[in-house]
Amino acid sequence: MLYNYEFIETKPKLNKKKVFFVVLLVLVIIALAIYSAMQLAKQQHEKQLAIQQAKQLEEARLEEQRKQEAERAREQQKREEQLAKNTNPFTEEQMQAVENIYQAQEKKRVFLTFDDGPTQAVTPYILDLLKKEEIKATFFVLGNRAKANPELIRREFEEGHYIANHGYTHKYSQIYQNNQTVIDEYNYTEQCIQEALGNPDYHSKVFRFPGGSQGGYYNAIKKEAKQYLRQNGIVSLDWNCLSKDAEGAKTKEELLQNVINTMGQKQSVVILMHDAADKILTYETLPDVIQYLRNNDYEFKTLYDIL
Numbered sequence: 318m319l320y321n322y323e324f325i326e327t328k329p330k331l332n333k334k335k336v337f338f339v340v341l342l343v344l345v346i347i348a349l350a351i352y353s354a355m356q357l358a359k360q361q362h363e364k365q366l367a368i369q370q371a372k373q374l375e376e377a378r379l380e381e382q383r384k385q386e387a388e389r390a391r392e393q394q395k396r397e398e399q400l401a402k403n404t405n406p407f408t409e410e411q412m413q414a415v416e417n418i419y420q421a422q423e424k425k426r427v428f429l430t431f432d433d434g435p436t437q438a439v440t441p442y443i444l445d446l447l448k449k450e451e452i453k454a455t456f457f458v459l460g461n462r463a464k465a466n467p468e469l470i471r472r473e474f475e476e477g478h479y480i481a482n483h484g485y486t487h488k489y490s491q492i493y494q495n496n497q498t499v500i501d502e503y504n505y506t507e508q509c510i511q512e513a514l515g516n517p518d519y520h521s522k523v524f525r526f527p528g529g530s531q532g533g534y535y536n537a538i539k540k541e542a543k544q545y546l547r548q549n550g551i552v553s554l555d556w557n558c559l560s561k562d563a564e565g566a567k568t569k570e571e572l573l574q575n576v577i578n579t580m581g582q583k584q585s586v587v588i589l590m591h592d593a594a595d596k597i598l599t600y601e602t603l604p605d606v607i608q609y610l611r612n613n614d615y616e617f618k619t620l621y622d623i624l
C-alpha cells in the first residue's frame with residue numbers, strides 16, 4: 318500500500334512538468350512560426366521593393382534613352398537642314414543677308430568667327446567650350462589646315478558650326494595675283510572641305526579674304542575679286558569687331574578689352590578671332606568674351622541662322 322500511495326502522490330507532479338514543457342514547446346513552436354512568417358513577409362516585401370526599384374530604374378533608363386534618341390534625331394534633322402543651305406546655290410536674298418549682316422536687328426546678336434584653323438593645338442578646345450556653352454560659331458578654315466585635319470572639319474560640321482572659306486595658302490603675294498588666283502584658292506579650299514566631310518555637294522559660298530577684303534597693298538585686286546566672286550555666287554564677309562589676337566595682344570585682359578572697345582554699341586557684331594596653332598590665348602579668353610556678351614544681352618548666331 319505504501320508503495321501505491323507514493324506512486325499516486327508523485328504522479329501529478331510529473332504531469333505538471335510535462336504540461337509545462339509541452340506548453341513551452343507549443344509556445345516556442347508558435348513563436349518560431351510567427352517569426353518565420355514575419356521573416357518570410359519581410360523577405361517578400363524586400364523582394365517586391367527590389368523588383369519595384371529595378372522597374373523604376375529600367376523605366377528611367379528607357380526614358381533617358383528615348384530623350385537621347387529624340388535629341389539625336391533633332392540634331393540629325395538640323396544637320397540636314399543646314400546641309401540643304403550648303404548644297405543649293407545662294408539666292409540673291411541669302412547673299413544680301415550676309416552682306417547686310419551688320420544691320421541692327423530687333424535683338425542684339427553676335428557671330429563668333431574663327432579664322433586660320435583647324436589646328437590640333439587650339440580648335441578642339443574651342444569646340445569643347447562652345448559645346449559646353451551651347452554656342453554655334455562660324456569657322457573660316459584654310460584649305461591646307463582642312464586637308465591636314467579633316468576630322469576637325471567633320472567635328473565642326475557635326476556640332477552645328479558653319480564652315481566657311483579662308484583660302485588655301487594665306488600668302489597674300491600668292492592669293493592676290495589676280496581674280497583667278499583668288500577663285501582658285503577658294504575652289505581648292507572648297508574641295509578640301511568637301512573631302513574632309515566626304516560630301517562633294519558641300520559648298521560654303523562664303524569667303525573671308527585673308528587680311529580683310531579692303532585696304533592694304535592688294536586693295537585693288539581684292540575689290541575686283543570680290544565682285545568676281547559674287548558674280549559666281551560667293552559672298553565675302555569681313556568683321557566689325559576683333560580681339561586683335563593676331564596683332565600681338567598678349568594677355569586675356571588685353572584681348573577682352575579689344576573686343577569691348579571695337580564692339581562699342583554695335584547691335585549686330587561679327588567678332589574676328591583665330592584658332593591657329595599659336596592662339597591658345599584666344600581659347601583662354603573666350604569664356605570671358607562669352608560672359609561679357611551674355612551680360613550685355615547678345616544672342617549667339619551662326620551664318621546658318623541668317624541664310
Ligand SMILES: [Zn+2]
Pocket residue numbers: 432433483487527528
Ligand atoms: Zn587669316
